[in-house]
Amino acid sequence: MQDKQYLMVPGPTPVPPAVTAAMSMPIIGHRTENFARMYEQIVKKLQKVFQTKNDLFVFTNTGTGALETAVANTISPGDKVLALITGNFGERFTKIAKSYGADVIEVNFGYGNDVDLDVVKEKLKKNPDLKVVLATQNETSTGVCNDIEGIGALVAKTPALFLVDGVSGVGGIEIRVDEWGIDMLCTASQKALMLPPGLSMVSVSEKAWEIVHKNNSPRFYFSLPAFKKAYDKWNTAYTPSVSLFYGLNTSVDMMLAEGLDNVYERHALLARATRAAVRALGLKPLAGDHCASNVLTGVWGPENIGADALRKIIKDNYGVTFAGGQGPIKGKIFRIAHMGFCDKMDIMIAVSALEMGLVQAGCSLELGAGVKAAQEVFLGR
Ligand SMILES: *Cc1c(COP(=O)(O)O)cnc(C)c1O
Numbered sequence: 001m002q003d004k005q006y007l008m009v010p011g012p013t014p015v016p017p018a019v020t021a022a023m024s025m026p027i028i029g030h031r032t033e034n035f036a037r038m039y040e041q042i043v044k045k046l047q048k049v050f051q052t053k054n055d056l057f058v059f060t061n062t063g064t065g066a067l068e069t070a071v072a073n074t075i076s077p078g079d080k081v082l083a084l085i086t087g088n089f090g091e092r093f094t095k096i097a098k099s100y101g102a103d104v105i106e107v108n109f110g111y112g113n114d115v116d117l118d119v120v121k122e123k124l125k126k127n128p129d130l131k132v133v134l135a136t137q138n139e140t141s142t143g144v145c146n147d148i149e150g151i152g153a154l155v156a157k158t159p160a161l162f163l164v165d166g167v168s169g170v171g172g173i174e175i176r177v178d179e180w181g182i183d184m185l186c187t188a189s190q191k192a193l194m195l196p197p198g199l200s201m202v203s204v205s206e207k208a209w210e211i212v213h214k215n216n217s218p219r220f221y222f223s224l225p226a227f228k229k230a231y232d233k234w235n236t237a238y239t240p241s242v243s244l245f246y247g248l249n250t251s252v253d254m255m256l257a258e259g260l261d262n263v264y265e266r267h268a269l270l271a272r273a274t275r276a277a278v279r280a281l282g283l284k285p286l287a288g289d290h291c292a293s294n295v296l297t298g299v300w301g302p303e304n305i306g307a308d309a310l311r312k313i314i315k316d317n318y319g320v321t322f323a324g325g326q327g328p329i330k331g332k333i334f335r336i337a338h339m340g341f342c343d344k345m346d347i348m349i350a351v352s353a354l355e356m357g358l359v360q361a362g363c364s365l366e367l368g369a370g371v372k373a374a375q376e377v378f379l380g381r
Contacts, residue, residue, distance in 0.1 A: 009323040010337040012190040022250035036234035045252040052177035063167035063188030066200035072219040077101030079131040088141035088326040114291035130160040138169030141326040143298035156181035172295040183208040194340040267294040270338040273377040277351040280373035295339035305361040314357035
């Protein structure tokens with residue numbers, strides 16, 4: 001039994017040593033000038049990642065808290081909402097909207113598919129009274145990336161607000177909040193942003209603020225107007241996780257130093273290598289090439305052994321953890337994350353462990369086929 005672990009699940013993800021070191025700095029009080037200056041720096045840097053001039057809040061809660069913040073502040077009971085669902089996280093966003101009394105039109109494109117823009121166009125036309133449209137940038141349960149730019153362009157022509165769950169995508173896949181007309185973008189610390197769980201972020205457009213102030217859903221901890229009052233003095237309404245803020249300041253610095261374009265290209269390269277390896281091993285990625293995610297790859301398990309049994313062999317023998325399926329594809333797929341603090345050699349480890357696991361599970365394959373396919377992608381051959 002070995003101790004060394006290789007975490008390759010889509011959240012939480014590995015944390016760089018520099019970020020861990022930053023989080024060990026002495027705690028400071030949050031009602032101080034030092035905290036205010038740090039929060040201001042963090043927001044200005046994150047605005048580059050979001051590509052926005054909008055207000056951008058950092059909350060001490062997880063991604064689901066960000067989604068609830070977006071819903072609680074824009075949806076009043078009885079409001080008509082269009083939910084574009086491509087998997088488990090689209091379903092969750094929908095459930096939150098329903099729990100706030102929304103009248104939801106659900107369009108489920110199915111696990112493994114992306115949002116069809118023609119359907120969005122038709123639904124928007126049929127429902128001119130929509131208050132909000134919900135979408136997921138990167139559907140973590142399947143490894144599908146949706147065309148947020150395309151959806152945003154359609155929603156922008158209507159009075160509806162466009163709320164986007166970017167929890168697993170932001171930091172690994174480019175997103176342009178202002179250009180693409182995203183009224184609220186939600187994300188969290190423990191995915192591509194290379195931090196432990198515990199922080200979430202939400203940007204709020206001018207168009208959204210008008211609705212936020214008029215909204216009459218019950219809200220207290222998630223009240224944006226309360227946060228805005230503090231934000232105007234670079235503070236938070238309630239006690240922030242100061243250590244995670246230190247870490248966030250460092251992780252965003254790392255991303256900006258690498259260059260955002262390089263960060264996104266690195267993720268795209270890792271995704272291409274992973275998909276090539278999976279195919280070379282005779283397995284099938286869940287998502288089609290046109291919508292395959294750059295931050296994780298969902299893979300159908302081999303026929304002779306369940307995906308979860310395969311994951312167990314790989315975890316027990318090699319310390320490599322892949323994620324399982326969710327919802328209707330639970331037990332049928334496994335997911336290899338390549339988001340955040342992840343590089344070429346992490347993929348080599350993952351693919352090599354996958355090969356050995358498949359052989360141990362009784363699959364016939366040529367050892368090295370997956371590794372070779374990934375190496376060829378990395379060598380540009
Ligand atoms: C992880 C994730 C969430 C949920 O975030 P929590 O931090 O677990 O609350 C929501 N949406 C997507 C797309 C995710 O990947």
